[in-house]
Amino acid sequence: MTGEIRADLIWTAQAITWVVLASGFVQNLLQIIQLCIAAATLHRRPPVVDPMLLWQRYNEIAPPVTLIAPAFNEETTIVSSVRSMLSLRYPDYEIIIVNDGSSDGTLALLKREFGLVADNPFHEPLLVHQPIRAIYRSTLCPRLQVVDKLNGGKADAQNAAVNLCSTPLFCVLDGDTLLEQDALLRAVQPFIDDPERMIAVGGSLRIANGSPIRDGQVRQVEVPHKLLPRIQIVEYLRSFLMARVAWSQINSLMIISGAFGLFRKDVVMEVGGYLAGSMGEDLDIVIRLHRHMRDTNRAYRIGFVPEPMCWTEVPETLSVLARQRARWQNGALDCFFRYRGMALNPRYGRVGMLGFGQMIVVDLMGPLVEVLGYFTIPLFWAFGVLSYESFAAYVALVFGIGMFVSIASLLLAEMQLRPYPRPLHLLELGSAAILENFGYRQLHNFWRLRGYWQYLRSSREWGEMPRVGFAET
Amino acid sequence: MLDFLWGATLVFVAAAVGMWLWAIVRRALMAKAPVRQAPRKAAGLLWILWCQARDGAKLDAKLAEFDPRTLLETAAYALPLLTGADRESTISALGRAGLDSDAERYMRRAPEGQRLLCCEILGAMKSRRSLRVLRRALKDRAPSVRVAAAISLAQRQELPPLQTVFRQMGPDARGSSRLAQLFEELLPDRQQEVIEVARNPLSEPQVRISALQALVLKSDFSFIPFAESDLDGAPPAVAAAAARLIGGYADPRAIQILVKLLKNDSAVVRRAAVEAAGEIADPKLEVPLEERLADEDDLVRYSVVRALQQVLGPNKLDPDRATSPTRHESSPLEAA
Known part of the structure; x- marks a missing residue:
């Protein structure tokens, strides 16, 4: 009997180990495939085009765009962000800032800095949102409008602004985002090349921590001194330059970052705008766009432009980062289960099979299986079920592939965009790419598990995201 | 198995570190290497050398120092800055520096962005060789390059008949908004051809929209007399674009067309016509707009309210005239 139990235990341990290994293998394989597709795509169409040439080429035919930036308690960064929006090189655009019931001095600061006066434009309240208290227009920059409304969350604020926007395209931004001057010119290119099919375009984000800012523009690119933001730089390069370029290439991009995304207003209206209360409104809207276009059998594209579009401030402390990542995981699960009917459904083509397939492997199973591996594999090794050699080889391979993918993303960025000017920056970021495997990666998976817990508790808390503010020089 | 795992790990780590x-x-x-002359600086230099010193030999000598890529980018910056004799002389100098042959080589091997740039520059060149390259580029593998080649050929007044060009460009390139730039280059000399494209029901909607856009951008409203009859049977996207264009340029002759489009079967067209009517803001449009307050489509009704405000002036519209079952409580109209 004891022998049978022991045999069963060994079988179970080996099964768990194989599940953990297989999940890790599929995740790594996915990353390597993404890397190859991204490298081929970027080689075929190098992203750097001089802004002056872009202006010559597109200024006459660039469609008007409305920039939409919800702001909730953003008093440390809002003025810099608005200034960066006002300094954009684009022929025809307007800006709508939505003060989403801030309890700090966001609105007062905007009023003072930009000379806001009450305005009463007619708008189409087709998308539902919390009541608007007042609408202001800047006397200094007439293209700037500020909407003051009751707090309803980011999606709710975006809906209010979409109702007010009168242009065929709108660009959603975060209230703490600093835009590159030619961001819009670059982002509208896919709409100019394919105006009928293109319905949304995402852009790359870069991290502004540590870089000096003046008049809403990053004046000199620096790598932050702290390790945590450095690791996040590597993560962002991996996510934007590798994963999103690859997914957009096969028209299965599942997310356009809430910090920068350009959308066709009519199609967003057709899907009913942003889903208020969603924890992952940026993921949610893109999935709904895919579903709507496939349900109505229309040809469409959702694109991604790899050039850096904007700069954002990332958390510098573990506690804030943990909250952010748990919220992202919560949002991903929320969206996955809301649209689960699309998952692995051939009716939704690549989006259903590949896009949702990737969500199952990375978002749904990824953290669970990896954390399970953290506990069970050492335990099995300690009890002699697994050999030390197998355990060590498994761990080394996972770390080796993780390191390879991160460094390859860094190299991809260096070859195509040269985002960091000094050799020392590459040294620092490369070290971060290695170090993230020892401690950070494991912590990250625990934070994602916390996101699981939040999802199961139906928690809708965004948590405090204290801002340091951009380092204006 | 273990050996394989360790071997794979070693390969990945070595590749990463390498x-x-x-x-x-x-x-x-x-x-550490000498800083390559930035194209923008080179353009400035070119400008100074030619326009201030007026020394052709010096310019030739300077251009000979540039590597092919810098020469290409320099030309892209410099040519839009120059006009008249200065431009012509600079184009000749660029030709002598071997830009044509560099461009031909780039068109075969370079990535899409540089091929596109080549096409744009070759539009300014004069040689037969560059013409040959551009004609070949109409069949390039990237749609954006094919469109750029067509625009450059149009600039050189060497564009074959439009139907031939469209066939060569293929459906991907025919969907680009840049066709408007192509049609603009053809105006006014080939106006009739552009109008035919705008009217042709067999053309793709985007092609027709671009043709209309080009005509309006050139302030050529010659399509208006026949737009009234043609737009009736046009696809909604084309009719809506025509309405928007008419409104954007507020041509008073357009009122009759807009009145007709306000009754179009497609809500998209009606809405565009309503918005255009608001832009023109002619009092003659008040009654046709009021009739649309009972439109079955929410978006059209909301646009009518906005357009009526533009026609009548702010705060002149009685809120009771614009009732709608789905209007949100935060609408400023309620407050008014």
Whole structure:
């Protein structure tokens, strides 16, 4: 009997180990495939085009765009962000800032800095949102409008602004985002090349921590001194330059970052705008766009432009980062289960099979299986079920592939965009790419598990995201 | 199995470290090498050399120092800055520096962005060789390059008949908004051909929209007399674009067309016509707009309210005239 139990235990341990290994293998394989597709795509169409040439080429035919930036308690960064929006090189655009019931001095600061006066434009309240208290227009920059409304969350604020926007395209931004001057010119290119099919375009984000800012523009690119933001730089390069370029290439991009995304207003209206209360409104809207276009059998594209579009401030402390990542995981699960009917459904083509397939492997199973591996594999090794050699080889391979993918993303960025000017920056970021495997990666998976817990508790808390503010020089 | 795992780990780690060190060394060497002349600076230099010193030999000598890529980018910056004799002389100098042959080589091997740039520059060149390259580029593998080649050929007044060009460009390129730039280049000399494209029911909607856009951009409203009859049977996207264009340029002759489009079967067209009517803001449009307050489509009704405000002036519209079952409580109209 004891022998049978022991045999069963060994079988179970080996099964768990194989599940953990297989999940890790599929995740790594996915990353390597993404890397190859991204490298081929970027080689075929190098992203750097001089802004002056872009202006010559597109200024006459660039469609008007409305920039939409919800702001909730953003008093440390809002003025810099608005200034960066006002300094954009684009022929025809307007800006709508939505003060989403801030309890700090966001609105007062905007009023003072930009000379806001009450305005009463007619708008189409087709998308539902919390009541608007007042609408202001800047006397200094007439293209700037500020909407003051009751707090309803980011999606709710975006809906209010979409109702007010009168242009065929709108660009959603975060209230703490600093835009590159030619961001819009670059982002509208896919709409100019394919105006009928293109319905949304995402852009790359870069991290502004540590870089000096003046008049809403990053004046000199620096790598932050702290390790945590450095690791996040590597993560962002991996996510934007590798994963999103690859997914957009096969028209299965599942997310356009809430910090920068350009959308066709009519199609967003057709899907009913942003889903208020969603924890992952940026993921949610893109999935709904895919579903709507496939349900109505229309040809469409959702694109991604790899050039850096904007700069954002990332958390510098573990506690804030943990909250952010748990919220992202919560949002991903929320969206996955809301649209689960699309998952692995051939009716939704690549989006259903590949896009949702990737969500199952990375978002749904990824953290669970990896954390399970953290506990069970050492335990099995300690009890002699697994050999030390197998355990060590498994761990080394996972770390080796993780390191390879991160460094390859860094190299991809260096070859195509040269985002960091000094050799020392590459040294620092490369070290971060290695170090993230020892401690950070494991912590990250625990934070994602916390996101699981939040999802199961139906928690809708965004948590405090204290801002340091951009380092204006 | 274990050997395989360890071998794979070693390969990945070695590749990662190798790539990392290579990137650092490459960057360090680049930092030490003489700074390559930035295209923008080169353009400035070209400008100064030619327009101030007026010394052709000096310009030739300077251009001969440039590597092919810098020459290409320099031309892209410099040519839009120059006009008249200065431009012509500079184009000749660029030709003597071998830009045509560089461009031909780039068109075969370079990535899409540089091929596109080549096409744009070759539009300014004069040689037969560059013409040959551009004609070949109409069948390039990238749609954006095919469109750029067509625009450049149009600039050189060497564009074959439009139907031939469209066939060569293929459906991908025919969907580009840049066709408007192509049609603009053809105006006014080939106006009739552009109008035919705008009217042709067999053309794709985007092609017709671009043709209309080009005509309006050139303030050529010659399509208006026949737009009234043609737009009736046009696809909604074309009719809506025509309405928007008419409104954007507020041509008073357009009122009759808009009145007709306000009754179009498609809500998209009706809405565009309503918005255009608001832009024109002619009092003659008040009654046709009021009739649309009972439109079955929410978006059209909301646009009518906005347009009526533009026609009548702010705060002149009685809120009771614009009732709607789905109006949100935060609408400023309620407050008014």
